[in-house]
Amino acid sequence: MIEDWRQRRAAKRITSGDGRALKRLRWWQLPFRALFYLTLPNGDGRQTEYAVDIPRRIDSEGGxxxxxxxxxxxxxAESKLPAAFPVEGGTIEMAISAFGLKRCHYVTTAGAQHRLIPDPRSAEGRRARVEREHPTLSRSISHLSALILLVGVGLNLLQLAEPMSRIPPIAESIGTFESPVRLPIWLNFALAVGAVLGSAERALRLRYGVLDRAGK
Incomplete structure (x- = not known):
């Protein structure tokens, strides 16, 4: 029932396209644009290619x-994000976070999910090539980004817990908490930057979880 409601809301956000041609992705657009592809059979023996172009900018009218x-x-067609475009045999679903894409999947009517293929020239495509051609390096980068994010979020939560515990209603009910960690401002800043970079790297792989939400 909730999923049906989401689909109806997504359908209301879709507007018709203007027929313009898809522009090739340029190297200088890497920080500002994501491009994914999906090829599906159209029933008469031919194949239809869908492309999803997502500029990393806020719409001036809708925000x-x-x-x-x-x-x-x-x-x-086009739609505000999160978006769900009906296509042959299912729906293309997209969503973003503060750090990049967190979802770009083809969901069939049977419920199977498949990630769309990133343009090889895009940031997501280049990260996928590293994963494909250098799996050991890719795993190291993935583990490092997760570790940096975990450490950054964990230490910031520890430090945040102390002033929050001093709020009178909280102090009266559970007492106060003294953080065992006190970091200099420059290190807190470095951890925050590291957490952002870690989440951005995970977004290139369309990974998004509790840690990424906490890292915002």
Whole structure:
């Protein structure tokens, strides 16, 4: 029931495309644009190519980022994010976080989920190539980003707990807490930057979880 309600809301955000051609992704657009592809059979023996273009900018009118759906290279539809575009045999679903994409999947009517393929020239595509061609290096980067995020979030929560425990209603009910960790401002800043970078790296792999939400 909740899923049906989400689908109806997503459908209301979709508007028709203008038929313009899909522009090639340029190297200088890496921080500002994500591009993914999905190829599906269209029932007559041919294949249809869908492309999802997601500029990493806020829409000046609606205040939210938009996703653009291209059908065989032509602008077919667009929607504010999170978005769900109906396509052959299912739906393309997209969502973003403060650090990048957290979802770009094709969900079939049977419920199977498949990640779309990133453009090889995009930041997500380049990260996928590292994972494919250098799996050991990729795993090391993944583990490092998760560790940095875990340490940064954990230490910041410890330090945040102390002033929060001094709020009168909380202090009266559970007592006060004294953080065992007191870090200099520069180290707190470095941990915050590290947490952002860790979440950004995970976003390139469409990974998003509790740690990423806490790292905002």
């Amino acid at each position: 939210k980022a938009r996703a653009h759906l291209y059908l065989d290279g032509r602008h077919h």
